[in-house]
Amino acid sequence: MMQLPCPWCGLRDENEFVCGGTTHISRPELAASDAAWGEYLFFRDNPRGVHLERWRHAYGCGVWFNIARHTLTHEVLAVYAITEPPPAAAQDRTS
Amino acid sequence: MLSQRGHVMLAHSRHDLESLTRWANAMHMHGIEAELLTREQVGELIPALDMSAAARYPVLGGFMQRRGGTARHDAVAWGYARAADALGVDIIQGCEVTGFLKGPGGRVTGVQTQHGQIAAGRVGIAAAGHSSVLASLAGFRLPVTSYALQAMVTEPLKPRLDKVVISPATGAYVSQSDKGEMVIGGSLDLFASYAQRGSFAVLQSVVAATLAIFPSFSRLRLMRQWSGIVDVVHDSSPIIGPTPVPELYINCGWGTGGFKAIPAGGWTLAHVLATGRNHELAEPFQLERFTTGRLIDEAAASGIAH
Numbered sequence: 001m002m003q004l005p006c007p008w009c010g011l012r013d014e015n016e017f018v019c020g021g022t023t024h025i026s027r028p029e030l031a032a033s034d035a036a037w038g039e040y041l042f043f044r045d046n047p048r049g050v051h052l053e054r055w056r057h058a059y060g061c062g063v064w065f066n067i068a069r070h071t072l073t074h075e076v077l078a079v080y081a082i083t084e085p086p087p088a089a090a091q092d093r094t095s
Numbered sequence: 096m097l098s099q100r101g102h103v104m105l106a107h108s109r110h111d112l113e114s115l116t117r118w119a120n121a122m123h124m125h126g127i128e129a130e131l132l133t134r135e136q137v138g139e140l141i142p143a144l145d146m147s148a149a150a151r152y153p154v155l156g157g158f159m160q161r162r163g164g165t166a167r168h169d170a171v172a173w174g175y176a177r178a179a180d181a182l183g184v185d186i187i188q189g190c191e192v193t194g195f196l197k198g199p200g201g202r203v204t205g206v207q208t209q210h211g212q213i214a215a216g217r218v219g220i221a222a223a224g225h226s227s228v229l230a231s232l233a234g235f236r237l238p239v240t241s242y243a244l245q246a247m248v249t250e251p252l253k254p255r256l257d258k259v260v261i262s263p264a265t266g267a268y269v270s271q272s273d274k275g276e277m278v279i280g281g282s283l284d285l286f287a288s289y290a291q292r293g294s295f296a297v298l299q300s301v302v303a304a305t306l307a308i309f310p311s312f313s314r315l316r317l318m319r320q321w322s323g324i325v326d327v328v329h330d331s332s333p334i335i336g337p338t339p340v341p342e343l344y345i346n347c348g349w350g351t352g353g354f355k356a357i358p359a360g361g362w363t364l365a366h367v368l369a370t371g372r373n374h375e376l377a378e379p380f381q382l383e384r385f386t387t388g389r390l391i392d393e394a395a396a397s398g399i400a401h
Contacts, residue, residue: 001295015296019286021240038386042238042329046227048289071241072289 005079006057007065016059023054023066024086048072052086096170098273102163103132103140105262105308106156115158122160132157143255143309151307152265164259165270165278168354175361195233195343202341203233219344219368221361224289224324226347235339237347238328238385243284244351245293245322247301249315251275256309265304277312279305283325283351293322325351330390335363335377344368345382 002014022044028036045051051071056064068078068090078090106112119129137157138146144154180186187210194207195218205214220229224241252275259270268280281301284294298320306313328334328348333356335346346364349357359376366374373381384390 013296014294022287034386034388038388039236042385043236044227044238044240045231045236046240046287047231048225048228048241051287053287069286071287074288074290 002074004055004067005076006060006063007079007081008061008063009057012057012060016057017055018058020054020056020064023052023082050077050090052090054082097166098164099162100164100257100259100270101140101159101161102259103137103157103159103261105137105144105154105260105264106158107152107154107262107264109155111264112156115156119158127160128162129158129160132159141256141258141260143311144260145308145310152262154308159258165272166355171354171358192229193232195340197340200341203343217342217344217368217371219346219364220338221346221364223347223349224326226326226345230338230345233338233340233343237326237334237345237382239326239348240287241289241324242286242327242351243288243290243293243322244325245281245284245297245301245320247279247281247298247317247320248272249277249279249312250318252277252315255311260308262304262308265307266301267304267308268301269305269309276318277305277315281322283327284322289324291322291324293320325349327351329385331393332391333360333380334382335360335380336367336373336382338382348380 003011004014004017005011006017025040028040032040048071050068052066052068054064054066056062064082066080066082066084066086067076068086069076078087080087080090104115104118106115116131119131122129132140134146134154134156137154138144140159145151146154176186191209192206193209195203196205196207196212196214198204203215203218205212206218220226222229227237227239227241230237254271254275256269256271256277261268266282270278272278279301281293281297284297302317326347327350331350331352332348333346334348336344338345344364344367346360349360363374363377366372367377379389379391
């Protein structure tokens with residue numbers, strides 16, 4: 001099965017983790033239009049390629065962290081802290 | 096081809112029994128038959144279930160839709176393909192769409208493929224798990240996340256199960272095909288995936304659930320396992336109609352719900368492609384509902400996350 005690199009615990013089986021979906025999504029201000037609110041809630045890139053997403057080590061240390069993972073190969077290109085911007089390594093090489 | 100053998104949902108707790116009662120009532124309110132079953136009735140209908148006192152997941156009851164069952168989805172797809180071909184439709188396989196041609200006002204005027212361009216007055220996308228990929232080529236986004244959904248079949252054996260059985264509490268979902276194989280439905284890999292192979296973690300949990308309620312299947316060999324990409328949408332309901340690109344239409348968002356309603360989905364897509372107006376059945380299923388907030392309460396109706 002897929003293994004993910006927890007920043008604290010190292011490489012662990014995927015069933016120790018819960019995926020939190022796409023990362024770096026910021027809530028718009030309350031005065032946002034319906035269109036902006038709908039974009040925030042529902043619309044996603046859903047790439048066939050490198051996906052920036054957040055995971056929680058739910059059955060381990062509990063940490064939230066970000067990864068760049070390729071959705072076709074499951075290759076993990078980068079692991080970075082939950083509040084950090086994506087590093088250079090998290091770029092899409094090929095689709 | 097179509098086997099209306101009966102579809103049985105199991106209850107393993109008092110809460111399950113209450114949920115099944117609500118579902119059965121919801122079906123009755125829509126004029127659809129559904130029978131609540133006692134524990135004894137379930138045991139008679141499905142003798143392979145573990146009904147012993149030591150069962151890990153005791154069966155407290157169930158409900159059945161007698162005319163539910165299975166259908167040969169691949170035969171239906173090929174039936175449509177052959178009929179369309181006979182009516183003069185060109186079905187071009189192995190030809191990837193790599194872009195959309197656009198004209199004045201951004202309206203679509205055709206598709207770019209790896210083998211050349213095809214001009215068209217209207218274009219429809221019906222690409223399931225790859226809907227977001229095509230939308231991205233056309234310059235818009237969808238409220239879709241693509242996940243891997245897996246299934247598997249065992250080696251064939253003599254008739255042992257003549258109902259479709261689903262146990263939501265354990266995640267088991269089994270029926271026996273005409274060839275004697277146990278067909279086992281899995282659950283989603285809960286992370287975005289275009290990999291077309293399911294997670295072993297999910298396979299483990301599905302097999303464990305199946306064997307927990309059908310312990311006599313433990314020696315069966317799994318012959319084949321596969322995974323498809325499903326396009327999941329927040330309200331578990333399809334999107335059928337125009338996109339932000341003029342003259343480009345889409346039919347997607349069917350998620351894990353199976354093919355059973357897709358003939359109506361195809362009909363309503365054909366209607367909007369032919370007339371430029373939505374079929375009345377498709378009106379609640381527009382992309383704009385994710386802006387207006389008028390989502391469909393499907394999960395509450397079906398009780399399954401699709």
